[in-house]
Amino acid sequence: MSGRLNSDQKRLARMLKALGNPIRFQIMEHLASHQTCITNDIVHVLPLAQSTVSQHLKVLREAGLIRGEIEGPATCYCLDSEGIQWLKDQIGSWLPGCCSSESQLIQLK
Amino acid sequence: MSGRLNSDQKRLARMLKALGNPIRFQIMEHLASHQTCITNDIVHVLPLAQSTVSQHLKVLREAGLIRGEIEGPATCYCLDSEGIQWLKDQIGSWLPGCCSSESQLIQLK
DNA sequence: CGCTCATATCGTAATTTTACGATATTGGCG
DNA sequence: CGCCAATATCGTAAAATTACGATATGAGCG
Numbered sequence: 001m002s003g004r005l006n007s008d009q010k011r012l013a014r015m016l017k018a019l020g021n022p023i024r025f026q027i028m029e030h031l032a033s034h035q036t037c038i039t040n041d042i043v044h045v046l047p048l049a050q051s052t053v054s055q056h057l058k059v060l061r062e063a064g065l066i067r068g069e070i071e072g073p074a075t076c077y078c079l080d081s082e083g084i085q086w087l088k089d090q091i092g093s094w095l096p097g098c099c100s101s102e103s104q105l106i107q108l109k
Numbered sequence: 110m111s112g113r114l115n116s117d118q119k120r121l122a123r124m125l126k127a128l129g130n131p132i133r134f135q136i137m138e139h140l141a142s143h144q145t146c147i148t149n150d151i152v153h154v155l156p157l158a159q160s161t162v163s164q165h166l167k168v169l170r171e172a173g174l175i176r177g178e179i180e181g182p183a184t185c186y187c188l189d190s191e192g193i194q195w196l197k198d199q200i201g202s203w204l205p206g207c208c209s210s211e212s213q214l215i216q217l218k
Numbered sequence: 219c220g221c222t223c224a225t226a227t228c229g230t231a232a233t234t235t236t237a238c239g240a241t242a243t244t245g246g247c248g
Numbered sequence: 249c250g251c252c253a254a255t256a257t258c259g260t261a262a263a264a265t266t267a268c269g270a271t272a273t274g275a276g277c278g
Contacts, residue, residue: 017129085208
């Protein structure tokens with residue numbers, strides 16, 4: 001019985017859903033390329049209103065993909081490396097019966 | 110310049126979006142647990158109409174996550190191990206600057 | 219051929235997501 | 249305190265997704 005999804009699967013699905021939006025994916029890439037946390041800068045990079053960007057940031061934050069800290073007058077966002085690592089581990093060990101283990105070995109080189 | 114997403118990133122985002130839906134995620138899990146391809150069985154496992162399931166299958170197929178082959182009167186679906194492997198590799202090497210490489214080493218053991 | 223089973227596709231309603239402007243909220247400055 | 253910069257949240261419109269029933273399509277059988 002495949003039934004419903006367990007909590008880990010739900011968490012994973014929520015992360016994937018958050019990342020599935022091109023804008024949010026782009027925000028992640030931007031945060032990654034700028035080691036330092038950004039915030040208002042993200043708004044200027046995207047062709048969207050500030051309120052819209054803020055909403056996307058909220059989705060990413062609630063999915064556990066980024067972390068926001070209030071720094072003085074502004075908010076500083078950065079990748080949530082813990083959450084991202086969890087995601088990577090989950091995907092890495094996902095559907096073990098599907099693909100051969102070759103890939104994981106290839107990754108080592 | 111983070112600009113737009115390249116084609117690999119778009120493909121990845123599309124896969125993630127497809128997987129972000131709990132129903133589709135469940136379909137993937139089901140296909141994985143039943144090594145053999147299923148088709149109409151999926152409809153019976155889910156509380157959805159046949160047409161709805163068919164639509165979800167289409168999304169997964171177009172995202173390159175499953176593969177459907179017409180076998181006689183029915184259609185036989187199975188995981189697209191090539192696509193899934195690509196996804197795993199992409200995620201594994203994603204945001205390299207974010208997380209330490211510990212995880213990849215841990216995976217080996 | 220005519221029928222049935224298994225699916226896909228179509229048209230459409232209900233829901234969710236996305237985006238915007240306007241309006242709070244909060245910290246720091248003069 | 250009064251003000252400004254930086255965000256978050258609210259209310260709402262537009263767009264996309266999800267789901268359904270009805271209808272097409274295609275293979276195999278009597």
